[in-house]
Amino acid sequence: xxxxxxxxxxxxxxxxxxxxxxxxxxxxxxxxxxxxxxxxxxxxxxxxxxxxxxxxxxxxxxxxxxxxxxxxxxxxxxxxxxxxxxxxxxxxxxxxxxxxxxxxxxxxxxxxxxxxxxxxxxxxxxxxxxxxxxxxxxxxxxxxxxxxxxxxxxxxxxxxxxxxxxxxxxxxxxxxxxxxxxxxxxxxxxxxxxxxxxxxxxxxxxxxxxxxxxxxxxxxxxxxxxxxxxxxxxxxxxxxxxxxxxxxxxxxxxxxxxxxxxxxxxxxxxxxxxxxxxxxxxxxxxxxxxxxxxxxxx
Numbered sequence: 001x002x003x004x005x006x007x008x009x010x011x012x013x014x015x016x017x018x019x020x021x022x023x024x025x026x027x028x029x030x031x032x033x034x035x036x037x038x039x040x041x042x043x044x045x046x047x048x049x050x051x052x053x054x055x056x057x058x059x060x061x062x063x064x065x066x067x068x069x070x071x072x073x074x075x076x077x078x079x080x081x082x083x084x085x086x087x088x089x090x091x092x093x094x095x096x097x098x099x100x101x102x103x104x105x106x107x108x109x110x111x112x113x114x115x116x117x118x119x120x121x122x123x124x125x126x127x128x129x130x131x132x133x134x135x136x137x138x139x140x141x142x143x144x145x146x147x148x149x150x151x152x153x154x155x156x157x158x159x160x161x162x163x164x165x166x167x168x169x170x171x172x173x174x175x176x177x178x179x180x181x182x183x184x185x186x187x188x189x190x191x192x193x194x195x196x197x198x199x200x201x202x203x204x205x206x207x208x209x210x211x212x213x214x215x216x217x218x219x220x221x222x223x224x225x226x227x228x229x230x231x232x233x234x235x236x237x238x239x240x241x242x243x244x245x246x247x248x249x250x251x252x253x254x255x256x257x258x259x260x261x262x263x264x265x266x267x268x269x270x271x272x273x274x275x276x277x278x279x280x281x282x283x284x285x286x287x288x289x290x291x292x293x294x295x296x297x298x
Contacts, residue, residue: 008035009052012059013044020045026062027055077211080270083157086166086280087150093287094149094193097134098142106295111135111191113298114291116247118188121181125297127290129177130170134287135191145193148236152200159207160262163276165200167283172199172258176251183246190244195251198233202255203262205229210263 011027011034014020020036020043027034027047032055035046047055101110114131121128136142156165173196180190208225233252269275 007049008046009049010044011047011055013042017043023059078267079158080161081157083154083162086157086162108295113294116177116190118181118184119186127293129174130290131294132191133173133193133196145197149197155204156200161270161276163280167279168258168262169196169200170283172254175254179250180247190247195247198248198251199255202252203259206256206259207263
């Protein structure tokens with residue numbers, strides 16, 4: 001089309017350039033020449049008069065097709081809590097136990113009393129599955145679990161709320177240690193919060209799968225959080241000579257279970273201050289009671 005056509009007509013106009021530009025692309029795709037001009041603060045798409053009817057029909061069909069397309073669903077993922085108090089409690093507990101254990105507080109060997117020893121757990125000393133989560137071999141071990149625990153604990157708290165998240169992390173960590181005791185040799189021992197840390201990662205994964213499953217996109221989209229979590233587990237949880245890979249794996253599996261249950265709770269329940277406070281108190285009572293039993297029995 002020349003810059004000054006003799007017989008032209010306006011097939012569409014708009015205050016914004018984009019609709020007319022899109023229309024021009026549509027017409028170009030079917031072989032109709034057009035010109036986009038700006039006149040009196042309006043954008044106008046112009047075609048030859050003999051093409052006006054066909055161009056208008058094609059543009060109307062294009063608009064109808066766009067209107068009939070189903071919009072991509074949007075999923076609102078609620079953020080329940082910032083989880084700051086839970087993070088502070090997590091750091092305080094691990095640091096406090098490290099100081100007490102390394103100082104042999106009250107004249108007790110905290111490591112001997114609290115380490116996860118497979119045969120002892122099988123014999124009924126259940127508290128070791130919990131106390132072992134708070135013990136660490138050295139400063140590097142402690143620091144790594146503090147860092148990763150803060151990150152995954154933060155995301156877990158956003159998903160389930162601070163009280164429920166940390167109660168779930170503690171329970172999943174204990175369950176992971178219990179499973180590890182069952183599958184290991186009787187003399188196997190382990191310690192450290194990493195079982196609970198990877199349980200926290202799995203809680204986040206399970207929560208993500210709950211919402212990603214509501215989106216269209218097939219199995220790849222639905223299972224991508226689990227794939228990502230397994231890859232992160234493999235990358236961060238299998239290195240080092242003293243790494244208890246089985247404990248990391250059992251913690252992750254236990255976390256998936258706890259996360260699946262938590263992600264099914266109604267949002268109203270998760271936002272209940274009473275429920276969150278009760279869960280936080282239960283976690284604290286369980287932890288303190290486990291250490292009291294461990295020190296008394298030892």
